[in-house]
Amino acid sequence: QQQVRQSPQSLTVWEGETAILNCSYENSAFDYFPWYQQFPGEGPALLISILSVSDKKEDGRFTIFFNKREKKLSLHIADSQPGDSATYFCAASRRGSALGRLHFGAGTQLIVIP
C-alpha cells in the first residue's frame, strides 16, 4: 500500500512561474514531512521539511503548505528557475520511531523552461 502519494507525476513550468507539487498521506501518525530534491545521477538531498504542528514552512523560494485535517501538503516553488529542474520526493515519518524511517512518494519530475 502506497503510504505517500504525489501528483502530478511530471510538471512543466516557465521560468518565473510558481510550481506547485502535491502530496498526500495515509497514516495520521506521521508527523514529519521532508521534501527531497534529486538531480539526475545524484542521490536525493533534503530541501525543506515541516512538522505536523505547523501549517506553513518557508525557506527562500520554497514553501510547504500543510493541511493536517485533510492529510495533504504541497510544495510551492516561487520564481522557478531552470536550475530547479529536478525530481522532488515527498516523504513522511513518525518521529517517535527509533528507526526514523521515511516513506517516500513516487516523485514529481519538474521541468523549468527558460
Add this chain to the structure above:
Amino acid sequence: EAAVTQSPRNKVAVTGGKVTLSCNQTNNHNNMYWYRQDTGHGLRLIHYSYGAGSTEKGDIPDGYKASRPSQENFSLILELATPSQTSVYFCASGDMGSSYEQYFGPGTRLTVL
C-alpha cells in the same frame, strides 16, 4: 560535511551471479538504509541497520541480504541476482538523535542480464 559513498557506481551482472554493493559513511550515524529506486515507485526500503552488527528487513527484502560489519560500512548482497533486481540502489545514513534527515549516497546503477 556529511558524506556517504557507494561502490561500485555502475555494475553489470549475470543472472544467478552474486553481487555485493558497498556503502561507507563518515557521519558517525547509527542508522543506515538501503533503498532501490524505480520509475513510478520512488524509493523503497530494502534493509536497514541500527548499528554495527544489526540488520533488519525493510519493505522489500526478498532476494537481498545486508551486512553491517562496522559503524561506517553497510553492504547489500544479492546472492542470486535476477533481472528484476535491475535498478538504482541508494544507501543513506541518519541519526534520529539530532535530526531526522537522511543523507544519501550517489547511487549504484545495477543491470542484471
